[in-house]
Amino acid sequence: MPSPTRPDAVVTIAADPWCPHNCTAGSPDEGYAVDIAREAFALSGIKVQYVNMSWARALQQTESGHIDAVVGAFVSDAPNFVFPDQASGYSRTALFTNPESDWQWEGIESLQDQTLMVINGYSYSPEIDAYVDRHKDDPARVLVLSGTSPLNRAIELLEQGRSDVFPEDQAVMNWTIRNSDHSIVPRQAAMIYESPFYIAFSPAKSDSPKLSKLLSQGIIKLRESGKFEQILAPYGLSQP
Known part of the structure; x- marks a missing residue:
């Protein structure tokens, strides 16, 4: 751009750290999805400001238009947001337990006698999301974590035996x-x-469709030039 609606040509994106996809804002390695956004938008003369906050707050702030976009979103996280055609990355969701556990996943019914730990506002899979929605008011079935560093807390709770399963x-x-x-x-x-994830733009901002299109165009150019792979390499990753 710049344009009358965005004269400073800065896009603000937010999330809690989810490294290596998106990491701590201001760190030497902010995550490959943030790096890709910076490079893709730079092709259109737009700068990216990346900030950290809890995922639930990032979704709320973006939905209301206080922030331009969230990074690391599944379509199921925010179905009313504006999604680009091109994904920023790919996620593979696994279930984790205490290392001494011998629990086995045999479908959603196998969670019946387990405490499932989840992060507030996260989407995991259609099946898990529906289970969480059914039992979110029963802490013996579903334990909901919040804050900007919930993963470290989740690992501690698995270690302490205060929860059983964590996606x-x-x-x-x-x-x-x-x-x-x-x-x-x-x-x-x-x-x-397994699912692609995206930078998803605010439904409250009139220029979200244009920003979404510019991001997709930039990502395509990064893939064609080989820059996309170069951005992934320091994180030990490659394109799926």
């Missing part, structure tokens, strides 16, 4: 364990869902 992106869990001092390595019990 999380496989790459995010692996990254967190490699880069933290947790005394346990959660056991991966099952892989349950």
Whole structure:
């Protein structure tokens, strides 16, 4: 742009840290999805401001138009948001337990005698999301975590035996364990869902469709030039 609606040519995107997809704002490595957004928008002369807050707050702030977009969204996270044609990355959701657990995933019914731990506002899979919605008011069935660092808290609760099962992106869990001092390595019990994720734009802002289109155009150019792969490489990842 710039345009009368966005004279400063800055797009603000938000999320809680979900590294390596999106990490801590202002750190040397802010996550490949943030790096891709910066490079893609730069092709249109637009800068990206990335900020951290809880995921639930990021969704609320974006829905109301106080923030331009969230990074790391499934369509099921925010179905009324404006989604680009091009995904920013790919997520594989697994179920994790205490390493001493021998619990096995045999479909949603196998959670009946387990405490499932989830992060407020997150979407995991259609089946898990529906289960959480049914039992969110029963803390013996579903324990909901909030805040800007809920993953570390989730690992602590698994270690303490205060929760049984936790769904999380496989790459995010692996990254967190490699880069933290947790005394346990959660056991991966099952892989349950795979999905692309996106930078999703505010339904309250009139220029969201244009920003979405510019982002998609930029991502296509990054893929064609090989820059997309170059951005992924330092994070130990490649395009799916």
